[in-house]
Amino acid sequence: MIKPLSKSRFKLGLECPNKLFFTSKTAYANQSADDSFFQALAEGGFQVEALARLHYPEGAFIDTKNYEYDLAVNLTKSQLEKDSISIYEAAIAYERLFIRTDILSKKGNHIKLIEVKAKSFDPSYEHLFIGKRGGINSGWKPYLFDLAFQKYVAQKAYPEFTFEAFLLMADKTKTAKVDGLNQLFRIPKEGNPRTDATSSITSISEIGESVLSEINVDSIINKIIANEYPYFDNLSFEESIHLFKDAYQNDNYLNWPTKFGNCKGCQFKTTLEQEAEGLKSGFKYCFKKQHGWKSIDFEKSNAFEIWNFRGKNLVEENRLLMSELTENDINIKFEAGRLSASERQWIQIEKAQQDDNTIFVLKNELKEEMNSWQYPLHFIDFETSTVALPFTKGRKPYEQVAFQFSHHQLNKDGSIEHKSEYINNTPGEFPNFEFARALQKSLSKDQGTIFRFAAHENTIVNAIISQLSSSTELDKVELITFLKSISTSTKDNTDQWTGNRSMIDLNKVVKDYYYNPITKGSNSIKVVLPASIYSSSFLQEKYSKPINEINVGSTNFESDIIWLQKKDDEVINPYKMLPPLFDGWSTFDLDNTISELDNIADGGAALTAYAKLQYVEMDDNEREEITTALLKYCELDTLAMVMIYEHFKYDLIQ
Template identity: 25%
Template sequence: MNLSKSLYTKAIQCPKALWLKKYKKEVLTPPDATALARFETGNVVGELACKLFPNGREVIYNPDDFEGMVETTQEWMEEGIEYIYEATFLYDGILVLVDVLKITPNGLEIYEVKSSSSVKDIYLHDVSIQLYVLKQLGYGVTSSYVVHIDNAYVRDDELDINKLFKIVDVSGEVDALQVDIPNKLKEYETYLADRENEPNIDIGSHCKKPYECDAKEYCWKVQRNIPEYSVFNIFNLGSKKQIELYGQGIVNIEDIPESYAMTAIQKQKVQNWKDQATFIDEDKIKDFLDTLNYPIYHLDFETFQQAIPEWKGISPYQQIPFQYSLHIEHSDGTIEHKELLGEDGVDPRYELAKRLVEDIPTDVTVLAYSMSFEKGVNAKLADSFPEFSNHLLSINDNVKDLMFPFQKKYYVTPQMQGSYSIKYVLPSLVPEMAEAYKSLNGIQNGSDAMNAFPKLSSMSVDEKEKTRTALLEYCKLDTLAMVEVLKKLKEVVDD
């Protein structure tokens, strides 16, 4: 059996995913731009973490010569090198690369580097298979650690990697996992020994935990024809009711019995879908609209995150605003548009905060969709730049949430599929706006924007100009979409 630590952890989540990865790769969903960015972040964090263990040597990765990597590791261990990065070991077909191996007079220490901000259970399995291989090879391992980002760290002028990272001793946890590994390996070997027959493992909560499986689309839609909107949308995946209905062969919402016990919200979702009817509470929508005063400032931020903060005052994975769009709607129907896109390569926050307080007065209605995000960004800016603090916090005092009428089910259509996300509300109310996003060039959603901005510095002049234009067009459409959604709400009351 040929197995790496990444394949082992994939099998921990679902053995079928392991089999598909080995023998039926074509059905797996390729990683999207966000996933690729996450992989890239992991590599950068891994390289930086090696500086916590200075003067080591790195075994150069060569997928065509794992035996050579193993030999290099062995040679360096015999030389007495204290730290070996990507130390490589092979036992009975199981290949493991240890991020950082420390050689001490008392034995070996394993350090697994992760770009996350906490120790997840799956990481313990990752370390446990490394420990298993080293023990089977006869090495004495004294301790095992996970090195991860500390998101409470706030960068000063200089980056302090000793504060950026946390080193957590997980020896007890991974030692406890050792007893189950031989049985797991036998199980996986049995699955892999049968190349012709795909494992018959049903769908469930493991399809999304700890990660969304790259075989989910295949297992759910291709094999089982799970519709886009199903009992899995009404009831949480893995919940008692979802498991119960699925166990009875009920997937389609229209097949849920009338007598089935549900909460009031669940019943409403089910009935709306069965009736294919739109529900509108005009009085409640009017009450919401009455809280808005003209001019209305439709606001949307775009942000990105850094695992390793580049600038002073920023924490790992903090939401860093680099852009905003502002559509200002007046009582006579006229619309103004203002926007800012930060310069690449520099901290965009100060200029953004400065322009924001110039563009938005302290006493006007500001409308956002899912306002907690915009208010959170504003509050962080206020904390970072005291000179703008009072103004920014006053803006927050006047923020209203366009999501509110949909969240409270004042306006429900079957097309919303029980969701109040703008992803579902917009195509239901303003389908032409939803189509407009598809025609955008390059940047069509928040993830695209978040991934594009940090790469501007490395782009050619022409590519950078095109990307900046695409970012501006996308963010502008976000607030224009809000204007159109609000217009639909007004039409309900005016009819």
């Protein structure tokens, strides 16, 4: 079978039919090229799938390589000749359409198609799949259309059978009945999560009850196939299948109309490094074809860069360059004492139009805000995960797990200490309560202002408070009192509070008072930090010296590290200076590593690293190397917050 339209390609076509032209072509960059190992590991998908198979034990596994379509189809066909059988990764083909089902359960002539998803749901929610207005909820649309494609292909290939569609997922209303559930499914050295996950149990009865539940979605799937829930207004479900199949197999570019949201997040864009390597951009291909852009236009500022912007009708009007935008495109609304979202957007556009890279700051408002802060200042960053299967008895699937924090303290005399840190790298330990105790110990010595960057840390504290409330921890009242003092309740929390030391969101401070054109609208700390350094004479002067000379303490870096370095007169982003993993290891030692990590310089890599520490069998020295890299990454995150604060204090308000 040559180049069949698989369910993954079908889903890609639903995102944007033009993407079918770029996928599988090595000439085009793909920012979301699947690393199935990392993805399955970080999301906990391999564990959910392994547990799901225990719902249908002793099934036949169609274990073939990805390109062995005919072999997989024939092996499946042979198994389907049995009157009663469960099959994992069943392969079915029909007229160059190809699917693999997570679980297929056959009894007589009736077959259940079961799609396993590393996703949680509440079965009691009335509008889970279909919204109040009668349409499919957007968050579920890709999953349901995926399953509809599977049923369509299966029914066409085997008209003598009846097929019924189900989703099998983590159930928010269920709790683990045993401790250590998430350690019952692990990956051996050099193992693949899809095929090699090992389990120390053979029956669900051994764990009391599964935290997964099966939900029948067949009526919705049938309506999708019957085109009662069209994905595209001008294309039926069956028409989309044939259109995508023909385009993909005949290598046709469909010239599907571009849309602002789709194009802004297109994965077929190139980085400068990829362009230097000769990779092509699918995004540029579309805009040259459809909008007549020249190569120079891609170097100009465009509407896709605008922070939190929806695009209106700019694509249809072919007005996407910043130079073509007016105030009418923004509908500016002002807010007293801070930058509104629309005002911030217009500032970004104006500065781009005027080629103005100077910083905009509400100086007086920022100064008033900063004067309310109390020394010593504490800067906190958390690293967290949501594990599919709970660590301990009584916990629910996908609860928040806080495994690490870093804490910098800035004293009134300007000295900076890496005051404390916490990390848990032990497989199977639920760290949240020890995490809370360590945080309390770190922050209870004074009444200094505490900072976070974005909402994440506050959300995690709320989650830990909820977990403590239902726990039997002897000090839970004390811990909850402390955690409430440094946080604010989330909107969905029935218990409302605002702590007397509730963490200040430094990201919100940036959005409210400050815009640096170098960020091109991004408010990520990974972008705000290098922009601040580039714009700050204070930071450039201070951090061009070793940290031991400027009274900056560190727990994980050498005392002579210099954070501000340049290459070809350009400031190097400090995150790019984080050392690679296994630096200095011998070839022999490197050959024995199995984590497949190069470095940890962003939250996604940290999440993957923690997942590997939890579920992959590795040697102690490799485990220690990953732990060290996590500590360095998290320390830099809180030092970055300190630097941004210093930029504000010494460059902007004095």
